[in-house]
Amino acid sequence: MNPKELAHLLGADAPLPHGSPRPLHDARAFLVGELATPPSPLAVDLVAALVACLVERRDADRLGLLAGVADRAIAKEARRGLHQLRARGIAAHRVTPATTALPSSLPVEPELEAWSGIADARGERMVSFARTTPDGGFEQLHFTISDEQGVVDLVTGRGPRRAFRELRRRFDAASVPFAETPLDFARADVARAYALTLALGRAAPQGFAFARSAIGDPPPGDLPHPALVEVPSMTLTAEAAIGLQELPGLSGWMAPREVITALGRRLEEVGKSTLFVDEPQRARARVEAVEQAIVETFAGERRARWQTRLLDAALVYMRAGHEDDAGHLRAQADRVADATFAPVADPFARRLIEKLLPADAVAAATVG
16 A cells, blocks of 8 residues: 555544554554554655645644654655745754664664656756765765766765755745655656666766665666655646646646657648648648647656646745646646547646747637
8 A cells, every 4th residue: 555545544533444553553542642653663655644644634742752753764755844844934843863872883874865846847856865974974966866877977076065955945046846755755756867877778877886786776667756645736727737737847847859849840841831722721831730739748758748847847846835837737737648639729738838839829729
């Protein structure tokens, strides 16, 4: 059962199904206040579901209790939940997790966190990892991954922690969201990108093998996208759907280059052709060329890429504290995934092409 299903089960008023495992009962008891102390141990999916329910209930007190446990996985997930509450304007005290003192002769166990940005016009985005090393140092690993080319770049470096804070400040200064994301999901992002790199017969960037071993492997199996658990879908008007492409980090989104090139060639042919008997017929041919480009933008594998790109952006926007924008991005992702999705009739899909055209051409190509 994935975290979304577990969260639905935990948060429901109905009793848990007969034969449910003990950890699930403990998590429910803690959620509703029947258990005063946080349960432990809990599986990763169950922790994520419990935190999601507490965030939904805006229960900062119980999230604080979870964030103070010695189990690092539980505490870190709970701190993410507290961060979400603070981003929504809900008072939530910062909690220092319980630690167990280690003899000074032993190396410190590395701590790892993952951060992600928004995909650019080429479908490339940065997935960053920051970790303390066993010798007490601090290391950054920045993977640039493409939804079409796989792993396209890798930058690593060691230095003071403030260097990573400076990177985050640069994103903030540009008003482009850059947010901490679930560690296992970030690992899975890199693993999927590497698999695509190999499938295309391309070589990974120099140093990739070491960087991959430093961040560790994701758990086996397909992980549900965290945005499907964390981001509630919102009502999406046509105006809001078009406005998504004006959001910081998304303004460069457009149709694939080959689609744009083919559209330019078709429009040029329509303009020069002597086969049209009058201007209305020529105008209709231009409309058909634009609509063909809109359909091609979401044809085949491209449709799944757009859905994932939207979910990725929704997660980053949500974790950066922009809840409404995240909800609209999630709603558009749901539209793209729907079996009835028709690109020509979808305002977001049309905008990817129409924003490249002159205003009169857009007016002529507008449906209804």
